[in-house]
Amino acid sequence: MKTLGLISRLTWQAVLAFVVVAFVAPLAPTATGQEKAVPLSKVERLDRAPVNKEVLRVKLPRPVAVKLKNGLTLLLLENHKLPTVAFSLWIRPGQLADPSDLPGLASFTAGMLREGTERRTSAQIANEIDSLGATLSAAAAFGSSYLSVDASGLISDAPQILDLLSDVALHPSFSPNELAQYKQREEASLEQRLSNPGFLARQAFRRVLYGDAPLSITSPTKESIEKVTADDLKKFHSEHFRPGNSILGVTGDFKTAEMQALIEKYFGAWAGAAEPPLKLPSSATPQAAKITLVDRPSSVQTFIIGGDRGIRRTDPDYYALTVMNRVIGGGPQARLFLNLREEHSYTYGAYSNFNAESYPGDWFASAAVRTPVTDGSMTQFLYEFKRIRDEAVPQGELDEAHRAIVAGFALSLEQPAQVLTSWLTVQHFGLPADYWDSYPDHISAIDAAAVQAAAKKYVDLDHLQWVCVGDRKQIQDVLAKYGTVAVVDANGKSEN
C-alpha cells in the first residue's frame, strides 16, 4: 500500500520543532529555462480566516538534573500520560573522534553494542528486547559531537530495560565473529547509500566545505569497513565510553527519586573521568564559490544543495540564524517552498536547514528538481539568497516569525521525548540552565537588522558551495553559467 503526502513527512515533523514565517514572494525574474514557460500560479493572502491573536505561552517542563559520584549526569523528566519510559544516553565525543584512517569507527562501535555482551549473545539481546516490546538502538551520527544509545518500553519493565541498556553500553563483547557479519551488512548499506541522491549531495557538500576528516566525513568507506578490528572497537570503547563524558536522560511514568535510585543500581559502578574536550583540526579556509557536479547517470532529477559554513551551538548568532533560516526555507510557508514549488512548479519541496554543533556547522538550502529546470531552479535559489541579504524582512513577516516560534512550543508538550532532547542539548553544549525559558524573548528581540546581518554573514555568496547530483550530460553546460564546475563520481573521484 502506498500513501502519498502533500509535503514530505520528515520535513513536516522537523517543522514542528521550530516554526517560521512566510511571505508572499513578489514576482521573481524568469529564468531562461529549457522548458516552455508555465504561467506562474501566485501565492495569495486573503486574511479572512479567524485567527486568535493571543499567543499561548507555555513553559517547557524542566527535568531534575543530578550528577552522580562517578560523573554521570542524569536528567529525569516525569510524564504520567502513558505507562512508558524512554532513556537516551549521550556519550561524547562521537564520530568526531574517528581516527583519520578509520572513518566510521564510532558508528561501528555503536552498531556493535547490541551484537553481544559479556552476559548475553546477540540473539538473546534481540529476543529479550522484542519479548518486552521494547526498543534498543545505538548510533553515532556523522558530524555529531556525541553518539547516543536509546531504549524505551513499558515502565513496569524499567529494571530490565536498564539492565539491557547498561549491559550493552558498558560491557559489549565485540566478538570477531559478530564483527565479520556486521561488516557484511555495512558493506551492503554503503552500496545502498551510494544510489541515494540526497546522500551523494550531502557527502560532496561536507567534503567541499571541510576538506579533511573528521568534519568532512559522512560515511564509512569500503576500506575502513574492511580494516576495522575488534581491538579497534575495544580501544574506542574504553577511551570514550565513560560516565564523565555522558548524560543519561529519562522520561516517563516514574517518581524521580525512585528512578534515580534504579539508575544508580545499574550505572553506579561505571567508572571513568571526563575527557578534555576534543581538539578538532582547525578548518581549512573557506573556498571560493563553485559548483560540484556529482554525476549520477539515469537521474531524472537534479538534487541541488547550496550552502556554507554556519555556527557553533553556543554562538549568540543562533537566534538570528534561526529566524533567518525560518524566513527563507524553514517549511512550506517559507520563501523557497512558495517560490520553487507553489509558484514555479519546479519541485515537490524546497527548504533550508542548519546544523549548529561544537564546531562551526553548516547552513544550506536544497531541493530535488526535474532535470530540465535545473537552470531555472539555480536562478530562483540565487534570487532568494540575494533577497534575504539585500532587503530587510518586512515587519509583519518578522512578527509572524516571533509568534510562530513561541506558539510552536505548545505542540512539543505532547512529546516528552522531544522535550527531553531539548534539555539534553542544553546540558551537552553547556548552554545556560534557563535556556528554554529565555528562548522566546531572545527570538522576539531579533529585528530585521539582525536577520539581515545573519544573512550577509551566513549566506556568503563569494564562498557559497553548490552541489548538484544528476545526469552530467544534461546539466553540466547549464551549470557552467553559475560558476566553475568540478565533476566527480559517486565516490568523489574527479571525472573532469
Next chain:
Amino acid sequence: MAAKRLWKAALVPGLLCCMGLGAALTWAGTVRVPDLDLHDSRLDNGLRVILVPDHSAPVYSINMAYNVGSRNERPGRTGFAHLFEHMMFEGSANVGKGEHFILVLNNGGGMNGTTNEDRTVYFEELPKNQLDLGLFLESDRMQALNITQANFENQRKTVQEERRQSIDNQPYGRAELDVDNLSYDNFAYKHSTIGSMSDLDAATLQDVKDFFRTYYAPNNAVLTLVGDFDPDEALAKVKKYFGSIPSQPAPLKVDLAEDAHYGERREIIYDPLARLPEIDIAYHIPPGNTPDNYAAQELAVILAQGQSSRFYQHLVKEKQLASQVSAVADARIGPSLLYLSANPAPGVKAEDLEKGIDDEIAAVLKDGVTSDELAKAKTQLLRRFIDQRRSSLRTAILIGQYTVYFNDPTLINTIQDKQEAVTLDQANATARKYLVPDQRTVVTTLPAPPDATASAKPAR
C-alpha cells in the same frame, strides 16, 4: 530498499493483551491503556463528527477523512485522487493559494494531507486556542474550492515531481509499483496511487470540478477532533462552520473483489539506479479488520519485524544470505497484501536469497509458529499502539480511517481485543491458507549498467 515499507505499518492497528515471554523472563502484569471517550454524532447534512477530549497537552488535532482514494479512479485518470488532494491546498472561497500553509505554520501548528488507495485525509495540529482556525480551514475548502487553470498546472507538475523524487529517481521505485500491479487484477488496487505521467498530463480542470462535487461532500466525510477542548463547545463550532454545507448524492461504491488467482506471478526488473538486487514478494490476505487479517499482522511481525524475527535471525545472521529484510501486512478496505522484502548480502545471488526465503516460509507452513513467537508479536504491536496513543494527531487520523474503512471508530479502543483474540491455531491456519506460491507475486530487481533505460520483463 528493503526497509522502505516499514513506516506504513504505523497505520496498522496496534494491539494489547496478556503477554507470555521467553523462558527466562517474567511478565510484570497486564497493561491496558484506558479506552478513549468518543463523542460520536452526525450533522443533518451527513457529516460524521467524532470528538475525543484530551487535556494532557494544550493542543488539538483535526482530521478530515474523505471516503475516496485511488480505488475510485477510472482508467486514463490514474493518480487523480492524489492530484486532487493537492488542489485542496490551492485556495478556497476565503483562503488564498498557499495561505493554508502560512496560517497553520505561523500560528504554531503543523499540517499535511495524504492519499492512499482507500481514503484521503487532511489534518492539522494547533495550539488549543486556535480551534476556530482549524475548523474554518477545513469547512471553507469543503464548501467552495477555488480552482484555476494556473493552480492546476502548478500542482500537476508538483505531483509529477513527487513521483520523480519518490519513484523514478530512486532505486526499486519501479518494483514498488509493479508488486501491486502484478498482484491485483481488479483495476481499483492494480494501478498506482501516484499515477502515470501520461494520465497526470491528461487530467483536466473539469475533472477536478466533477471530482470535488462527487466526493467532497459532508455525507462522504468524517471529521475527528482529538485534544484540549470542551466537547459541547466544539460541537457547536462544528455545526456553525459545517452545518450549511449541502450534502450530495452518495458516490457509487467501487467493487474491490478479486477473482481467484491461479499460479505465481513473477517479474525481473533491470534497474540502472539500483546497486544491489532486491526481492519483493506479496501474498494475498483478506481485507482489514477480519480475524485472518489480524493473524496476518502478527505473522508479519514474526517473519521479519524486529531483530529476533525469523528472517533476521536465519537469513541475515545465521545463513548470511540477506543484508536487509522487512515484512508488513496491509489492512485495506478490500483484499490486502502481506509484503516481504529482502536485499542479498554481498556476493549472494538473488536466487539463493529467494531459496532461503522459500525455506523459511516452508518451515512456517510445516511446523507452524510458536506460542512464544505469537506472544512476542502481540507485545510488539502493543508497544506501537501505546506510542500512537501519545499523539493526538496519530489518534485522530486512525479514528477517521477506521470510520471510513470499517464504519467503526471504536476500533481505536477495541482493536486491542481483536488482536488478542488471535489464537495459535488461527495464526498457523492463516499461514497455511495464504502464504502459498499460487497466491503470490515475486518481483526481482537487478542492477543494470548505468545509462541503460529501466526495463522489465515477465519471468516464467
